Amino acid sequence: MTISTKLQMESIEDVKNTPIQIADGTVMRLGDIATVTETQKEITSISRYNGESCVTLSVTQSSDGNTVTAVNNILDEVEKLNAEYPDMTIEVVSESGSTIEDSRV
Numbered sequence: 001m002t003i004s005t006k007l008q009m010e011s012i013e014d015v016k017n018t019p020i021q022i023a024d025g026t027v028m029r030l031g032d033i034a035t036v037t038e039t040q041k042e043i044t045s046i047s048r049y050n051g052e053s054c055v056t057l058s059v060t061q062s063s064d065g066n067t068v069t070a071v072n073n074i075l076d077e078v079e080k081l082n083a084e085y086p087d088m089t090i091e092v093v094s095e096s097g098s099t100i101e102d103s104r105v
Contacts, residue, residue: 012038049093071095 016031061070
């Protein structure tokens, strides 16, 4: 299950205390319904962009999706995230929507 939150978390206890609303409206804490642990995983790959360490995220649309629409939606969200989190920079390094749009002309 994917959970999205705007809570600022600074410790594993903050994660455990994340409120989760279940289907009947009851609010529980994540730690009450899941095992929450903090671990370190062996580094098996490194991402770099312009020589700096980074987090790489690859997004694909569903097989029945529209690439141009998906790319435009992602670009809109990236713009919002960059405005909302000025200490972080999200850059779209590669996308195929422009190529598809250019080929239609």
